[in-house]
Amino acid sequence: MKLKEKILALSDEKKNMLLLAAIGVVGTLSCLPLCLLPEMGIGAALGFLAGSLLEIFSYFSICYGSSLILGKENGKSSKLGLVVLFYLLRFALIAGLLVLAAFCTFSWKAPYLNFWTSFVALLPVYPLLIATGLLGAKKTKKGQQE
Numbered sequence: 001m002k003l004k005e006k007i008l009a010l011s012d013e014k015k016n017m018l019l020l021a022a023i024g025v026v027g028t029l030s031c032l033p034l035c036l037l038p039e040m041g042i043g044a045a046l047g048f049l050a051g052s053l054l055e056i057f058s059y060f061s062i063c064y065g066s067s068l069i070l071g072k073e074n075g076k077s078s079k080l081g082l083v084v085l086f087y088l089l090r091f092a093l094i095a096g097l098l099v100l101a102a103f104c105t106f107s108w109k110a111p112y113l114n115f116w117t118s119f120v121a122l123l124p125v126y127p128l129l130i131a132t133g134l135l136g137a138k139k140t141k142k143g144q145q146e
Contacts, residue, residue, distance in 0.1 A: 012136070013063045016128055020059055023124050024052025031117055041111020047101055050113065051121025054097055059125050061086040094122060 007015065027048045034044035065083040097118055105115040 012132060016132055017056060017059060017063075020052070020056050020124060020128065024049065024056065024121065027052060027117075027121060034117075039111075040114060043104060043111045043114040044117050046112060047114035047117035048121045050097055050101075051118040054093055055122050055125040058090050058094070058122075059128075061090050062129070097122075 007018065010018065028045050031044040031048045034040045035042050037044075065086045068079050068083050097113075098115065101113040101115040101118040104110045104113040
């Protein structure tokens, strides 16, 4: 089986996770030349890598949480507390990463995490969720019309 066929056989969630991972790898590699700048250091690449890993976790927790909410047993959604825990954990990790990166960039002047690359790495998950939601609604309408 060719790689293209394997990718097309994946579910939408796994395709999106693969896309987020590809964006993370390309972004981290494109931040490597910034490591040569003395004011950036290795923090540019590490910030993008940390943000990308956190956005992949965010997407996973959103997909897993929505499957828990939509999977109902006896009229009640199962494990609703786990969904809330994922939400709080996602919020705390994103806030923690941004606060730590802000301290490293602006206060400590340490070259370990860059705030701006961490922030930019967190952005692709939301347009991806919007686009897949719109495409899913379009597929649903198209299937109903036929």
